[in-house]
Amino acid sequence: MPTPHTPRILRGLQLSAISVLTLGAAALTGCASAVPITSVAGPSTSDDFLIEHGLGGLDVRELVDELDRTPLAERSEEFASSITAEALILSDQHEHTAELPLPDDLVYVSIAPYATQTHDCYNHSPTGCIGELQNAEITVRVTDAATGDTLVDEAVQTYDNGFVGFWLPRDLEGTLTITHDGMSASEAISTAGGKAKTCITTMHLT
Template sequence: MLSGCASVEASSTSTPISTDNDILAEHNLDGLDVGQLVNALDSMPLTDRPDGLTTSITAEALTLTDQHKHAVEVALPSDVIYVSIAPYQSQTHDCFHHSPTSCVGELRNVDVVVVVTNSETGETIFDENMQTFDNGFAGLWLPRDIQATITITRGGQAVTSSISTAGDDAQTCITTMQLT
């Protein structure tokens, strides 16, 4: 069964998070900047996911909530947004805001090539060979307020889709890209 909602470090996320909240310390995540925090959560093996910790990444923030309903919200940088993409072959799920601790895609730990092109300028803003995380997602830090085209290739299969990183409620979880 697949459920909702990986990773490139954001260069503008080097400021450590300062919080009195025990959630980060309890899960050995304290002292990390938001880019490191997102990467640690998204790249976590499925078997290591902590019980009782839920997460959500919106265009504005990463939110962590524990089993006691204590929550901490960490703002994303003002110039980039984290978008997690789970390409698939035969099974997918609906998702809008990525959840590193509960989302699972079909193609776990597979090599893919990801190319992102700014639709307005034609500039290639991301072009890398990646491996999806154990959760089946590849995570990208993309510039805010752009319209882009994403192409994912795996072996002889490819898929292209449009994405927008504009607005406070931009989609952070893409699960509709079927490789054919």
């Protein structure tokens, strides 16, 4: 069982009626986000952006973990996020952005297994994506196809957004297996190349 995690982002935030509507829309669209991601850098630096939004002092791994684990009721509507195989990208309504490279040897992959419904996703958005199985007990196994080594074999709880994330070796070709409540799913997984998927929503538990 993972240790309790209370993100420091917007602790104690009280949702307004607008926030509730936004979260409802996100649930319907899967990975919708209140603030669109822009690829055009604004006038602020990445450090300025992080400090402005209360994220200063965190490295990219801490930021990704923090954002993905943030309870839905505490999600920020001030910025949007996207994780590619290369970087964490943040963007706000002022078109300010922050782009933080992922480690050279690791890729973050967030997984949302499902029983009845899912959504299309390629690059994970910790501030937008919502999966079906929220706060659910699952077992995750990742094996390396080349060596046969088991890289992950853990019983974990999905986050409040229905996802659970892992930092996996870059250039991995392997197999991902999820089990939950007597059901299971298995599929190939790859972290090879700069366009590798970071959002897996195709694990249909049967």
